[in-house]
Amino acid sequence: MAVSIPEDELEESFVRASGPGGQNVNKVSSAVQLRFDVAASPSLPDDVKERLIRLAGRKATGDGVIVITANRFRDQPRNREDARARLAEMVEKARVRPVFRRPTRPTLGSKQRRLVAKSTRSDIKAGRGRVTTDD
Numbered sequence: 001m002a003v004s005i006p007e008d009e010l011e012e013s014f015v016r017a018s019g020p021g022g023q024n025v026n027k028v029s030s031a032v033q034l035r036f037d038v039a040a041s042p043s044l045p046d047d048v049k050e051r052l053i054r055l056a057g058r059k060a061t062g063d064g065v066i067v068i069t070a071n072r073f074r075d076q077p078r079n080r081e082d083a084r085a086r087l088a089e090m091v092e093k094a095r096v097r098p099v100f101r102r103p104t105r106p107t108l109g110s111k112q113r114r115l116v117a118k119s120t121r122s123d124i125k126a127g128r129g130r131v132t133t134d135d
Helices: 022-026 046-059 076-095 108-126
Strands: 010-015 031-037 065-070
Touching: 010 076, 031 076, 046 065, 046 076, 065 076
Parallel strands: none
Antiparallel strands: 010 031, 031 065
């Protein structure tokens, strides 16, 4: 099941970017700040919301809003595309439910192999030491 986030749940603002761009960088707001309110989003299930906020880390605010800043490119449309792609990738990762490890017990054979290896190692180490000659 693919998750689609409606356009009205995304909020974009444009700011001036640092980095390459020459004189253009001082005139054009090419960096994009994409905001997505995860907590208030009706298009995501609760478990995905939880994982998404945890996955976002420092990109998430205390209110559950994810802020993605994209200024990798010199032009605004490519930065918008980049920000949306990064959000989509994050949501896809959050959709995957983690597989929990089911605890198991060691088999009898594995216990025996471990003990044999320990005693072999012990014999090797016991063989080391000072050599005495009986004259």
